[in-house]
Amino acid sequence: MKEVKINCPLCNKSGKIEVDEEILENSQRGIAAINVQESLICDHSFVAYIDKNYNVRDSFVSDFKIDLPGIKIQKERRLNEFKHLDKMNLDSLLSEISAVELASILNGVFSKQNVL
Known part of the structure; x- marks a missing residue:
């Protein structure tokens, strides 16, 4: 520096x-x-x-200013919504989904598209 x-x-x-x-x-x-x-x-x-x-x-001096949202607060709130999920239920769900379906779901999630 x-x-x-x-x-x-x-x-x-x-x-x-x-x-x-x-x-x-x-x-x-x-x-x-x-x-x-x-x-x-x-x-x-x-x-x-x-x-x-x-x-x-x-x-x-810029003509505009971008204020970033409170990302940390949003993430904590989202985590609290899913705390009730059981890991065993998630494992059984993943065993029912094929690799192609899982890849399609993850692609939709990461590209912020509707999955269903």
């Missing part, structure tokens, strides 16, 4: 962020877009373009 000094494009407050060296080494064009989250330097969230020499080429 290497520290890079950066300024917020809105309020011009400066601070340092740590950039993983592998990100810049693996970038095809020699420049990496780094998302600077709010409260890291200031109250704003922005994107900074950093070159292989760790110089900030440009930075801008």
Whole structure:
């Protein structure tokens, strides 16, 4: 990790962020877009373009922000729904399904399609 000094494009407050060296080494064009989250330097969230020499080429504030849902809470809730299932029942169910049917079911589940 290497520290890079950066300024917020809105309020011009400066601070340092740590950039993983592998990100810049693996970038095809020699420049990496780094998302600077709010409260890291200031109250704003922005994107900074950093070159292989760790110089900030440009930075801008995005027009939109994506909020990720609480995935951990959803997973715990889903696990609680299936706690009543008995492992023996699951084994007997799997013994009745052919390999082709199981592959089709798993394909539908992982591609988020209706299985039934």
